[in-house]
Amino acid sequence: MQTKPLALLTRSPLAGVFVALAVIFTLSALISPYFLTPYNLSVIARGLAFVGLITIAQSMLMVLGELDLSLGVIGGLCGVISGILMVRLGVEPYSAMLLAVLLGATLGLVNGLLVTMLRLHSLVLTIGTAGIFGGANLVLTRGVAITGIPKDVQYLGRGDVLGMPVPFVIMLAALAVATFVMLKTPFGRYMYAIGNNQAGARMLGIKVDKVRLLVFVVAGAIAALAGVLMVARLGTAQPSIGETWVLAPIAASVIGGVATTGGVGSPIGAIFGAGIIAIIENIIVLFGVSPYWQGIVSGAIVVLAISFDAISRRYLRRDA
Amino acid sequence: MTYLETRGLGRDFPGVTALNGVDLSIELGRTHILAGENGAGKSTLVKILTGTDRASRGDILIDGRNPVEDPSLYKNVAYVPQELNLFAQMSVAENLFMPFSRTGHGGLLVNRGALVEEARGYLERFGIEADPRELVANISVSDQQLLQIARACTNADMKVLILDEPTSSLTRVEVDRVFRVIRGLLDRDHAIVFISHKMDEVFSIGDDYTVLRNGEKIESGKIADISEADLIRAMSGRDIAFEEHFRPQVPVSDTIMTVRGLAGQRFQDIDFELRRGEILGFAGLVGAGRSEVMQTIFGFLKAKAGTVTVEGKPWALNDTAASVDGGMLYLSEERKHHGIFPLLSLRENIGISILSLTKGTLGISSGREREAVQKIIDEYGIRTSGMGKRISQLSGGNQQKAIIGRAMATRPRVLIFDEPTKGIDIRTKTEIYRIMKGLAEEGVGVILVSSELDELKKCASRIITMHHGRITGAFDTAETNNETLVGAIFGTEAKADAN
Numbered sequence: 001m002q003t004k005p006l007a008l009l010t011r012s013p014l015a016g017v018f019v020a021l022a023v024i025f026t027l028s029a030l031i032s033p034y035f036l037t038p039y040n041l042s043v044i045a046r047g048l049a050f051v052g053l054i055t056i057a058q059s060m061l062m063v064l065g066e067l068d069l070s071l072g073v074i075g076g077l078c079g080v081i082s083g084i085l086m087v088r089l090g091v092e093p094y095s096a097m098l099l100a101v102l103l104g105a106t107l108g109l110v111n112g113l114l115v116t117m118l119r120l121h122s123l124v125l126t127i128g129t130a131g132i133f134g135g136a137n138l139v140l141t142r143g144v145a146i147t148g149i150p151k152d153v154q155y156l157g158r159g160d161v162l163g164m165p166v167p168f169v170i171m172l173a174a175l176a177v178a179t180f181v182m183l184k185t186p187f188g189r190y191m192y193a194i195g196n197n198q199a200g201a202r203m204l205g206i207k208v209d210k211v212r213l214l215v216f217v218v219a220g221a222i223a224a225l226a227g228v229l230m231v232a233r234l235g236t237a238q239p240s241i242g243e244t245w246v247l248a249p250i251a252a253s254v255i256g257g258v259a260t261t262g263g264v265g266s267p268i269g270a271i272f273g274a275g276i277i278a279i280i281e282n283i284i285v286l287f288g289v290s291p292y293w294q295g296i297v298s299g300a301i302v303v304l305a306i307s308f309d310a311i312s313r314r315y316l317r318r319d320a
Numbered sequence: 321m322t323y324l325e326t327r328g329l330g331r332d333f334p335g336v337t338a339l340n341g342v343d344l345s346i347e348l349g350r351t352h353i354l355a356g357e358n359g360a361g362k363s364t365l366v367k368i369l370t371g372t373d374r375a376s377r378g379d380i381l382i383d384g385r386n387p388v389e390d391p392s393l394y395k396n397v398a399y400v401p402q403e404l405n406l407f408a409q410m411s412v413a414e415n416l417f418m419p420f421s422r423t424g425h426g427g428l429l430v431n432r433g434a435l436v437e438e439a440r441g442y443l444e445r446f447g448i449e450a451d452p453r454e455l456v457a458n459i460s461v462s463d464q465q466l467l468q469i470a471r472a473c474t475n476a477d478m479k480v481l482i483l484d485e486p487t488s489s490l491t492r493v494e495v496d497r498v499f500r501v502i503r504g505l506l507d508r509d510h511a512i513v514f515i516s517h518k519m520d521e522v523f524s525i526g527d528d529y530t531v532l533r534n535g536e537k538i539e540s541g542k543i544a545d546i547s548e549a550d551l552i553r554a555m556s557g558r559d560i561a562f563e564e565h566f567r568p569q570v571p572v573s574d575t576i577m578t579v580r581g582l583a584g585q586r587f588q589d590i591d592f593e594l595r596r597g598e599i600l601g602f603a604g605l606v607g608a609g610r611s612e613v614m615q616t617i618f619g620f621l622k623a624k625a626g627t628v629t630v631e632g633k634p635w636a637l638n639d640t641a642a643s644v645d646g647g648m649l650y651l652s653e654e655r656k657h658h659g660i661f662p663l664l665s666l667r668e669n670i671g672i673s674i675l676s677l678t679k680g681t682l683g684i685s686s687g688r689e690r691e692a693v694q695k696i697i698d699e700y701g702i703r704t705s706g707m708g709k710r711i712s713q714l715s716g717g718n719q720q721k722a723i724i725g726r727a728m729a730t731r732p733r734v735l736i737f738d739e740p741t742k743g744i745d746i747r748t749k750t751e752i753y754r755i756m757k758g759l760a761e762e763g764v765g766v767i768l769v770s771s772e773l774d775e776l777k778k779c780a781s782r783i784i785t786m787h788h789g790r791i792t793g794a795f796d797t798a799e800t801n802n803e804t805l806v807g808a809i810f811g812t813e814a815k816a817d818a819n
Contacts, residue, residue, distance in 0.1 A: 184683025186675040193672055196661035203620060203658045204673060205644025263663040 017256050017272045020305065024279050032286045040282070042165055046233070048278045049167035050075075052271055053226035055249040056171070056178050057219035059270035062253050063182070064215055065195045065262025066122040068111060070130035071223040072245030077137045078104045079227030083146035083237025086153075093153040097232075101224045107133060108220020112213040130246075137239050146237040157233025167229045171271075174222060178267045191215065195262030251302050252277055276305060323348045323383060323511055324369065324397065324480050330377035331364050331535075336705060338364040339535045342378070346480060351502060351512040353522050353543060355555050356532035357745035358717035359703060362515055365532065366482055369513075370399045383479075398472035402485040402515075402743060403656070404464050406456045406471075413439035413452040416471050423474045445504070446470040447497040461489045461606060469501065481505060482513040485743055487521060491605055491771075499525055517745055519548050531555055556747040566753035566779045567797065568760040572597040576765035577617075577635075577734055582626030584616040587789035590626065594734070594765045599756055601780025601797070602769040603809055609789040610769045611653060614736045618650035619643045630734060647733035651723055653742055653769070659723045660711050666722060667693045667707040673726040696725040701751065717748040724755060734765040741775065753779050773805060787811030 028035045035041075054071050061068050078100040085096035111129055115122045159166045182188035190211045193201040202208050226245070231237045249270075250260070256273030258265030280301050284294050324346035331339040339361045346352050356362050367373035368380065371387060371394035380387060387393035406415050413435040417423040425435060439452035448466050450459040456467070465486065472481055483502075487495045502512050502525060516522055522529075526543040531554040538554050546554075573596045582590040587609035594600050602610045615621045617628055619640040628635040636642040643650075652658030661669050670693045671678065678689040693707050700721045704714055711719055720740065727735065737756065741749040756779060760766045770776050776783050777797055785793045785808035793808035 180683060186679060186684070189668065189672050189675060189684070192664060192668070193661050196663050197657070200658050200661060202640050203618075203650060203652060205641045207641045259663075263661070 045168040046165040049171040052171040057222040058249040059253040070126040072242035073133040074223040075227030076242030078224035079231045079241045080237040104224020105221040108217040112216025116209040141239040325381045328378035350527040353526040353529040359715035360532040361535040395477040396479040398478040399482040408457040566757040578629040583624045598781035601776040601783040604786035608786040650736045653739035662712040700725040736767040738769045
């Protein structure tokens with residue numbers, strides 16, 4: 001059966017958010033002469049890299065039907081621990097970063113084990129573990145940044161490769177891997193199956209708890225990677241890293257077509273959603289909106305974006 | 321007198337005409353059978369009659385007026401869906417009168433006492449044994465089904481009641497109770513629209529009938545003027561030899577599976593053998609523990625005691641992944657909760673079981689998957705406009721065929737069907753029976769759990785009966801009769817002639 005390309009485009013869940021991203025990008029380019037300057041684009045890309053990594057991790061969990069509110073805090077804690085390892089304990093910097101990422105995986109494992117073995121609700125559980133991880137951060141740093149991060153690892157946060165910021169390229173690589181795994185491998189199919197119908201997945205012999213556990217571990221590692229890269233970018237290990245990484249990735253995922261109830265969407269859509277939020281926040285700054293108003297404006301635009309999406313979806317369903 | 325009428329009703333969806341030129345006339349004081357196979361357009365028609373969907377063409381008249389112009393007319397038409405749709409964590413009484421404003425219990429505060437008092441009358445009338453203060457989650461499935469019907473009747477404006485497969489979880493006694501309620505409503509000058517695939521019910525309660533096929537009205541008339549064979553022919557558009565039986569016709573050989581002393585949630589002391597070349601039937605009332613036994617053997621529920629041996633080797637319990645790897649599959653009666661992945665496409669729903677065939681070095685090959693899925697769609701006659709369609713948009717029968725096709729593709733050694741034809745039309749039923757028979761004859765161990773004795777007698781070589789979590793008998797289908805089976809199902813005979 002031949003489907004018209006346009007019909008295919010509008011029917012694909014990714015198309016809607018891509019069109020929205022393209023429209024917002026074009027509008028921004030039209031209304032602000034600074035928007036398309038290489039400097040501004042690299043600022044957007046660098047900012048998007050960090051929230052983007054968390055968004056990839058969160059969207060993977062959301063496809064499973066889980067939510068992890070501790071991802072941002074894991075990023076912050078692992079970031080400062082990489083700083084402590086490098087600066088105070090004299091660990092070789094790249095090894096320190098690797099250890100911090102492994103710690104992130106371990107914290108993800110803790111979340112995952114509690115969720116799968118005790119059948120806890122991930123959203124509620126991670127409110128608790130976020131408190132613990134965030135508290136550990138403050139105990140270790142007493143709220144003071146760790147300075148003196150070696151210059152050579154700062155390249156990972158500040159440098160450019162292929163004309164793009166290094167963390168942005170790392171984020172794109174993580175996105176490519178996550179997308180491949182989720183859309184082309186049996187493991188990815190199992191993730192969608194579990195998010196759709198956990199009992200049904202078990203009935204088919206899918207090792208449901210193993211899949212869920214592994215995704216929590218991977219999400220923890222990705223969050224730690226974001227934290228470590230942020231330390232490299234700032235040149236100091238700030239205890240406040242990750243504070244803004246909690247809600248934006250969830251909003252980005254929903255805008256990008258990932259349902260909070262699980263089973264649908266993809267990390268690519270979620271990254272498009274994160275892109276929309278990043279551009280909006282950038283435009284607000286370029287227009288010199290008072291910082292007091294920025295929260296209202298960006299919040300309102302998120303509400304508009306998901307309302308528009310819900311309305312258009314209902315309209316499409318009526319026809320289908 | 322005609323109360324609800326449609327003339328030339330049509331409904332188009334992109335690429336499909338779901339209804340075309342449907343004339344329907346529902347009279348007060350009579351039961352109107354709406355007959356048709358899965359996907360014939362019954363659900364679309366019901367949606368238009370109840371105002372949840374709009375017709376693309378044609379007219380609908382309620383009490384001689386057009387409800388599209390006056391939507392308040394839709395209040396006169398109540399609908400009880402096939403699937404349970406209650407508020408599980410609220411009381412029976414609250415469920416009965418929700419929304420409160422509609423049933424005269426509105427106002428600022430809910431008067432629980434008044435709700436409970438008024439509920440008692442309804443519960444008695446409908447033969448529901450539950451306490452009105454009990455949570456719906458704690459009452460039996462059959463009481464829940466009756467409660468759904470009772471709830472529709474609390475609507476004071478209701479004149480037409482549409483019942484969609486209202487008896488699927490009910491025993492004979494409870495079905496009679498529903499029929500008494502229906503007759504009571506007819507006496508009060510209501511009209512009933514009754515949708516069912518069970519021919520005995522259709523002929524015992526029906527007055528008029530309308531047959532739909534592929535979205536069109538095929539014929540209508542009085543039930544008294546049509547034979548069962550003619551009605552089935554009208555629905556399916558062909559002759560179906562419904563007297564034919566589907567018992568495997570090969571000699572029974574070695575034992576495939578042995579179950580000894582199995583105990584678990586709500587059952588104990590389960591011993592039986594499954595032999596190559598037979599279909600082993602499990603009969604019993606809803607709640608007798610048959611599904612629990614099967615889900616425990618499969619590893620979905622926890623076993624408390626006992627052993628299972630398959631082809632001489634001990635079987636790992638409590639592990640569905642090991643069961644599937646070892647070649648055992650369980651097809652649940654709860655398609656929606658245990659079978660399909662509703663938001664995924666037909667292709668992904670089938671593809672999930674054949675990943676070992678479609679997986680390459682570069683991940684799952686779309687080409688190979690499409691080819692393998694298309695083969696299953698063709699082989700099992702799954703009717704769909706494309707494999708990219710969400711499985712939840714297919715009819716129940718086609719979903720069931722997809723689930724069976726997906727299970728077959730894994731080449732199982734033991735297959736357990738739990739109520740495989742629930743809510744499925746006669747033609748598809750026959751197709752499923754044929755598949756089961758073919759499997760058994762190929763040497764796959766087949767177990768059939770069913771609440772319909774007719775179905776068991778048609779398909780099973782042997783029938784094991786269960787009552788209250790225990791096996792009450794094992795019978796050769798060819799050498800037993802209904803009275804013996806029913807006796808064992810109700811637990812009146814402790815032990816009947818074994819094997």
